[in-house]
Amino acid sequence: MSLSANELGLFHAQGYLLKPGLFSDEDLQPLRAAITEIIDREARVPCSEGELTQLYTDEPFGKRLARIHAESPAAGRRIALAVMGKGGGGFKGPAMLQTIRHAPLLSCIESLVGPDIVGSSVYRIRPKLPGWDRGEVPWHQDAGYTLAHCDRHLIVTCWLPLVDATLENGCLHVIPNVHKEGILRHFTGGHAGFLEVPHEALPSQEPVAVPMNAGDALLLTNLTPHASFANTSDVVRWSVDLRYQGADVPNNTSEDPAAYTPERDPVTMACYPPEADFVIRDSNNPAGEVRSAEHFRQIRDRYENNRPAMPGRGWTPLHNR
Ligand SMILES: O=C(O)CCC(=O)C(=O)O
Numbered sequence: 001m002s003l004s005a006n007e008l009g010l011f012h013a014q015g016y017l018l019k020p021g022l023f024s025d026e027d028l029q030p031l032r033a034a035i036t037e038i039i040d041r042e043a044r045v046p047c048s049e050g051e052l053t054q055l056y057t058d059e060p061f062g063k064r065l066a067r068i069h070a071e072s073p074a075a076g077r078r079i080a081l082a083v084m085g086k087g088g089g090g091f092k093g094p095a096m097l098q099t100i101r102h103a104p105l106l107s108c109i110e111s112l113v114g115p116d117i118v119g120s121s122v123y124r125i126r127p128k129l130p131g132w133d134r135g136e137v138p139w140h141q142d143a144g145y146t147l148a149h150c151d152r153h154l155i156v157t158c159w160l161p162l163v164d165a166t167l168e169n170g171c172l173h174v175i176p177n178v179h180k181e182g183i184l185r186h187f188t189g190g191h192a193g194f195l196e197v198p199h200e201a202l203p204s205q206e207p208v209a210v211p212m213n214a215g216d217a218l219l220l221t222n223l224t225p226h227a228s229f230a231n232t233s234d235v236v237r238w239s240v241d242l243r244y245q246g247a248d249v250p251n252n253t254s255e256d257p258a259a260y261t262p263e264r265d266p267v268t269m270a271c272y273p274p275e276a277d278f279v280i281r282d283s284n285n286p287a288g289e290v291r292s293a294e295h296f297r298q299i300r301d302r303y304e305n306n307r308p309a310m311p312g313r314g315w316t317p318l319h320n321r
Pocket residue numbers: 126128135136137142157159172226227228239241
């Protein structure tokens with residue numbers, strides 16, 4: 001399943017590549033089941049307090065939280081945030097590691113970053129609820145969120161929908177062929193509090209919408225502008241975004257979070273210090289690879305419980321422009 005020469009050429013020319021059917025329905029099932037378990041647990045609270053009339057257990061994966069949200073927007077959002085976990089990347093169950101370590105995906109990643117692979121600290125589950133403005137992510141490059149000295153390195157994002165991602169439910173949009181032009185000017189305080197590159201600062205190339213089936217994977221560079229817009233459907237557009245980098249790209253795999261003091265020079269830091277990177281493949285020290293759910297949880301917890309601050313990288317507020 002590794003990338004062909006043609007696919008590699010496309011990725012490097014366009015800044016993204018769609019890999020259809022990389023995950024089977026069965027491969028996605030553990031993550032869907034783990035999410036469903038959290039929905040089930042969290043929905044019991046508003047149900048017992050009369051805020052919600054039922055648990056909607058008979059609804060399919062894509063519809064269940066949408067039905068809860070339609071009945072009680074507040075309960076729906078609370079449950080969505082609980083699934084995402086603390087800081088947005090707090091979901092660290094066995095199913096997440098299993099998805100990150102999916103062998104066909106790692107073969108593709110190896111084609112892009114080499115055999116020694118680090119799982120980049122920033123991964124997210126995104127429950128894009130119908131009509132929830134926080135589900136709409138304005139134009140940005142992922143590099144806008146990482147420290148400036150990492151702009152020159154490749155960090156690959158794998159965007160993976162757990163349900164079909166359509167124009168109606170808010171699939172991803174990308175701007176092709178501009179990732180070699182470097183970092184765009186981002187602003188803080190954009191739509192729903194995200195970083196944003198405003199329309200007038202975007203490259204002139206036409207954006208492309210990328211509708212995808214559940215299990216397709218979209219591979220993006222960290223300099224590929226992308227965004228997603230409103231979900232006007234009646235399903236939750238569930239997706240995960242995972243990130244990978246070569247072992248030579250700055251990371252915190254062997255650092256204690258306490259080493260990230262405010263005085264420290266950012267150029268000596270991991271690309272995204274607040275969360276824990278983890279070793280996926282290390283040909284020199286296979287024993288250090290994070291393979292067990294318990295090891296993964298410990299590594300993520302260590303940073304979650306002592307989260308280093310993210311040094312600013314000079315982006316100014318959108319409303320001041
Ligand atoms: O899932 C989305 O709608 C946006 C994802 C995104 O911006 C990202 O993965 O960087």
